[in-house]
Amino acid sequence: MNNLTGNNSSEMLHLLLDGELASVQEVPLFSALAANENLRGEMKDLIAIRNSVHRDEEAFIPPFAATAAVFQSTGFSLPLAASAVAAGTTGGGFYSILKSVWVPILVAGMSAFITYFLVSANYNQQIASIKSGIQKNYAVNNAQSNAGNSGQIMNNHPTAPKVIIKYVKVPAIISSESTVSNADALPTIEPIADNISSTRIHYQNPASIHLNPILNTPFKPMSSAYEPMYAKLSIHPKEYMFILRGLTGATVPSVNASTPAGSGLSNISLGFYFLSPYNNIHIGVEGGQEPFSQNFVNTEGGRKFRYEQRPNVVFGGVGAIGKLNSKIDFLYDAQPFGQLFVGGSELGPLGKMMAGLTWGSDNLGLNAFLALEGSFLAYQNQSIWYTSQKFGITYGFSVQF
Amino acid sequence: MSNLDQYNDIELFDMLNSDKKTAELAFAELYLRHSSRIYAYCRRFLGNKDDAQDVFQDTFVKFVESAKKPRSMTNVPAFLLRITRNLCVNVKRKEKYPITFEDYMVPDVHENNDNEELLKLIKMAMDIIPEEYKDIFILREYDGLSYTEIAEVTNTTLSAVKIKLFRAKQKIREILSPYLSELNKY
Helix, strand or coil: CCCCCCCCHHHHHHHHHCCCCCHHHHHHHHHHHHHCHHHHHHHHHHHHHHHHHHCCHHHHCCCHHHHHHHHHHHCCCCCHHHHHHHCCCCCCHHHHHHHHHHHHHHHHHHHHHHHHHHHHHHHHHHHHHHHHHHHHHHHHHHHHCCCCHHHHHHHHCCCCCCCHHHHCCCCCCCCCCCCCCCCCCCCEECCCCHHHCCCCEECCCHHHCCCCCCCCCCCCCCCCCCCCHHHHCCCCCCCEEEEEEEEEEEEECCCCCCCCCCCCCCCEEEEEEEECCCCCEEEEEEEEEEECCEEEEEEECCEEEEEEECCEEEEEEEEEEEECCCCEHHHCCEEEEEEEEEEEECCCEEEEEEEEEEEEECCCCEEEEEEEEEEEEEEEECCEEEEEEEEEEEEEEEEEC | CCCCCCCCHHHHHHHCCCCHHHHHHHHHHHHHHHHHHHHHHHHHHHCCHHHHHHHHHHHHHHHHHHHHCCCCCCCHHHHHHHHHHHHHHHHHHHCCCCCCHHHHCCCCCCCCCHHHHHHHHHHHHHHHCCHHHHHHHHHHHHCCCCHHHHHHHHCCCHHHHHHHHHHHHHHHHHHHHHHHHHHHHC
8 A cells, every 4th residue: 555545444543543534435434334344344443543642641741850850950940830741730930829828928927926825925914813812812811810910910011912911921920030021112011910920031022923832841042043933833934945857758659850950049948936825845947948749630732741850849837846854864865745626738738757766954945956857738639638758867956045 | 031831833933033032932832832842852862861852952953053054934843843743853863773573572560540551552552553554643643734744854755644644543553452442342
């Protein structure tokens, strides 16, 4: 067959399937198809071959490494759109990133504000309750135990906080002269009651009351040996903490693609945390950038394309860090800690869990840490959700102030 | 100029000679439009993944270089495919030991998916038919080119395209006939 005449049924069938058959040839072909079983079989074969070819996903997807190599060798920078387009998004540049992460940034910002507000409000509330408690107890004490001359005392000194005796756990009988120092130098009272008749008390401003942990012993003048009230209230003086961490690990699913060059700092995150009202738990915000592998199918023009890539992903969110009080002696006083992180990324929601050890000095506020980390990223493409996991090690240091 | 999908291929090709920012965006848009068919041609014509990636990369390098020379561009995908074809042919010429059909014919007892198995057999069949047939078959089935476009890319006549494509499909069908006849029973 040197020439294709198009008159042969088989030839016409090929032309039909390729959309090249002239309309005048359609009727003869359909008649032949109706009459010829072999021709129908040939049509089935050709359709099966074509359908299989169109499912050849591997052939239609340039690997991300190849794409990166093309842009590098042509002297162009790989646009963010190249990775974004695979995830079903469009656009590029900073605006594209911002558009993708504005929700997590907003949530993180609000969380930071709320956290700060709660911490501040809780602190002020505790101080306020102390003050009100002092006044209240003062009144009770006044009514119950100082019905006699104490009433006169109170008349003379209406703000005299006798409740201070309860707060500082003054012993039932104070035999020797004791003094509670008074920053505001309130008037001296003597005697106060029968059971403390020999006591000389100098009252102090309730807000600066210091507790004497020793019972049944005379009070000593206030000095630096007294433990600050903040310690009793579980509010650590170093309320804020900056964290800088590096991240490394293996990604699942495994893809034959490398992270594109020139996409900025990678495998790094920065966090800012507040000390929460709960012991040894910091709450705050954290954000950074690290690569996650993606392996998904994209349908374009009726064809399916499998994408494999490993883009750098910007993320942000809220986290909680908890430390155990105990230290491990044989690991150079290492202190175990754990962290939970929930947030978002430019591709989708992101969660992280960490557990490890931290070393350093709480007094100096400087700590180094090393931990195992697991990350979970969910992303959507053409209404189908995919996941990407990462397991590895995180390390870095924190500064508290 | 962040949204370039409103420009046609020829306008984008002309933009490659503009300032770097514009050229970068224009190239990215052209890449998104045509990279799949270029890669498909390389991958199926050469078979070897590494060779395919090398040719794929070289194609775009030559494409960008050609934009710097004075040229009247009429059909960008055809131009890209011509570059790709020439590079693929060069790679094939350097091959000392072409892989034969028999090398591939190792039955895979773990293969349960009919479609995947058929696709594997088609790829094997493509490697044993003459390259001039394979070339046309890929341009038609993988790159979706019409007969006229294939004639333009391959610089042959329309009737030659029809004949080669017909023969390519017939040969592939002939190779796969034992499998296809089994498949059609179900």
